[in-house]
Amino acid sequence: MAMVGEMWSHLGSTMATLMLVYTLFKQFFPHQLQVSFEKYFNRIVRYAYPYVEITFDEFTGERMKRSEAYSRIKSYLSDKSTASAKRLKADVVKDSQSTVFSMDYNEEITEEFQGVKLWWSAKRTPSKTPRIAIYPVDDEKRSYKLTVHKRHIELITQSYISHVMKEGKEIETRNRQRKLYSNNPSQNWDGYRSNKWSNVLFEHPATFDTLAMDAKLKEEIKNDLIKFSKGKDYYARIGKAWKRGYLLYGPPGTGKSSMIAAMANLLDYDVYDLELTAVKENTELRRLLLDTSSKSIILIEDIDCSIDLTGQREKKTEKDGNEDEPSDPVTKRMKEEEKKESKVTLSGLLNCIDGLWSSCGGEKIIVFTTNYVEKLDPALIRRGRMDKHIELSYCCFDAFKVFAKNYLEVDSHSLFGEIESLLGETNMTPADVAENLMPKSDYDDVETCLKRLVEALKDAKEEAKKKAEDEARLKAEKEEEKQKQKSVKEEKEQSGKDDKEVKENGVAMEAAEVKENGVAH
Ligand SMILES: Nc1ncnc2c1ncn2[C@@H]1O[C@H](COP(=O)(O)OP(=O)(O)OP(=O)(O)O)[C@@H](O)[C@H]1O
Numbered sequence: 001m002a003m004v005g006e007m008w009s010h011l012g013s014t015m016a017t018l019m020l021v022y023t024l025f026k027q028f029f030p031h032q033l034q035v036s037f038e039k040y041f042n043r044i045v046r047y048a049y050p051y052v053e054i055t056f057d058e059f060t061g062e063r064m065k066r067s068e069a070y071s072r073i074k075s076y077l078s079d080k081s082t083a084s085a086k087r088l089k090a091d092v093v094k095d096s097q098s099t100v101f102s103m104d105y106n107e108e109i110t111e112e113f114q115g116v117k118l119w120w121s122a123k124r125t126p127s128k129t130p131r132i133a134i135y136p137v138d139d140e141k142r143s144y145k146l147t148v149h150k151r152h153i154e155l156i157t158q159s160y161i162s163h164v165m166k167e168g169k170e171i172e173t174r175n176r177q178r179k180l181y182s183n184n185p186s187q188n189w190d191g192y193r194s195n196k197w198s199n200v201l202f203e204h205p206a207t208f209d210t211l212a213m214d215a216k217l218k219e220e221i222k223n224d225l226i227k228f229s230k231g232k233d234y235y236a237r238i239g240k241a242w243k244r245g246y247l248l249y250g251p252p253g254t255g256k257s258s259m260i261a262a263m264a265n266l267l268d269y270d271v272y273d274l275e276l277t278a279v280k281e282n283t284e285l286r287r288l289l290l291d292t293s294s295k296s297i298i299l300i301e302d303i304d305c306s307i308d309l310t311g312q313r314e315k316k317t318e319k320d321g322n323e324d325e326p327s328d329p330v331t332k333r334m335k336e337e338e339k340k341e342s343k344v345t346l347s348g349l350l351n352c353i354d355g356l357w358s359s360c361g362g363e364k365i366i367v368f369t370t371n372y373v374e375k376l377d378p379a380l381i382r383r384g385r386m387d388k389h390i391e392l393s394y395c396c397f398d399a400f401k402v403f404a405k406n407y408l409e410v411d412s413h414s415l416f417g418e419i420e421s422l423l424g425e426t427n428m429t430p431a432d433v434a435e436n437l438m439p440k441s442d443y444d445d446v447e448t449c450l451k452r453l454v455e456a457l458k459d460a461k462e463e464a465k466k467k468a469e470d471e472a473r474l475k476a477e478k479e480e481e482k483q484k485q486k487s488v489k490e491e492k493e494q495s496g497k498d499d500k501e502v503k504e505n506g507v508a509m510e511a512a513e514v515k516e517n518g519v520a521h
């Protein structure tokens with residue numbers, strides 16, 4: 001025990017002497033001597049300590065943005081540290097579905113890469129500035145430090161770090177909890193935690209397996225989406241922005257919104273549900289779109305009625321025709337003001353969509369849905385903006401079989417034949433078919449649900465027939481009315497013609513009389 005005590009006291013006195021010598025050196029040695037001494041000293045240290053250290057800070061750049069490299073290293077090491085670190089930190093990261101373990105600060109783990117040994121350690125330096133910030137700002141500096149022998153520096157900088165970034169990104173995507181964003185009115189955009197979008201966890205269960213539609217069309221859409229999501233290099237090679245537009249149209253209740261959820265679940269994308277009526281003007285729209293992340297679907301539902309996109313173009317052409325520019329500046333200014341108040345314009349939306357793709361991250365899909373595709377301006381839905389147009393229509397037998405399988409877990413039944421022929425003669429939306437097939441109580445068996453659907457289809461067929469008869473009758477009545485009016489008009493014309501004739505004859509007769517009698521008045 002005395003030995004150890006002696007050793008410690010020796011160590012203490014050597015340290016104190018060293019510190020004294022260092023201070024004297026800093027104090028009295030001429031600066032030039034100090035520089036060359038330090039240079040040789042560093043050379044000796046480098047020779048003695050042949051390792052290189054690379055630090056990855058959590059926040060970098062003038063705007064102190066959270067560095068993507070730091071978060072990817074954190075994800076990459078979280079897998080490794082659980083296996084080898086002695087001290088771990090556990091936290092449920094906002095986006096993650098599960099608890100993420102990472103090594104504790106001042107902890108070190110070793111890893112091997114292509115036979116090369118390297119060390120990772122997590123560092124944290126408390127903040128030097130006193131914490132008087134108005135908002136509780138967490139400004140301690142956190143970083144990861146990678147240490148490796150300098151003879152492997154090339155392997156590390158050229159392949160290991162990119163390997164860590166790639167793996168880290170995959171782990172992040174795997175753990176990431178997807179979100180459904182909706183845009184906030186612009187008055188909420190400023191302030192400490194300014195955010196243009198608020199979000200909730202995206203947990204819609206719809207998938208392409210639960211989507212009831214024509215099997216061939218479904219397969220085609222799935223392949224199209226998967227091809228797109230793997231097309232980063234392809235789009236770069238052909239010089240196109242990595243984006244794709246889908247227009248979903250069809251009557252209400254045909255599965256447009258369900259398909260969007262299925263798309264997001266298939267591609268593991270976030271969804272930005274853009275409510276255009278909440279957007280005051282084009283610049284706001286641009287700022288909103290720029291604030292979206294990649295691997296996302298930007299959705300504008302019911303685009304035909306979100307804002308009056310088509311009318312503006314019509315109005316514009318009307319105005320071009322007879323609009324006289326106001327002469328005096330005041331009215332001109334008022335007109336300018338009025339224009340400024342106008343909501344998002346068609347050209348604004350078109351430019352934003354195109355502009356969006358060239359100005360920020362790729363791998364984005366934009367989806368418009370509408371019940372009235374004929375109302376939309378061709379410029380809005382042309383290829384290159386809405387690349388794929390998908391019509392979702394009334395329930396076909398293929399779609400019905402998907403429902404039967406998902407809702408009743410049956411692939412065939414004696415009633416299928418009747419249902420197939422009824423579906424061929426009647427327009428019933430998948431929403432209605434789903435509603436009829438869904439068991440309403442524990443006593444509802446397959447037979448009951450299918451019979452309920454048969455009844456509903458028969459009623460719908462009856463109703464459609466009656467409606468068609470009414471329309472035909474109405475049309476006939478209108479036709480008859482029109483005929484009647486036409487004949488009345490003809491009669492009138494005829495009688496008008498007769499009167500005229502009578503008059504002309506009268507006059508002619510009179511003239512002839514005068515001529516005959518020679519009576520001069
Ligand atoms: N093709 C479908 N496959 C599976 N479920 C469907 C389908 N179409 C409709 N449904 C069901 O009907 C309901 C309404 O569907 P959805 O919201 O997708 O219709 P929509 O086309 O978006 O309607 P709207 O045009 O009114 O917005 C959903 O609960 C969904 O489960």
Ligand SMILES: [Mg+2]
Pocket residue numbers: 256257258301369
């Ligand atoms: Mg919908």
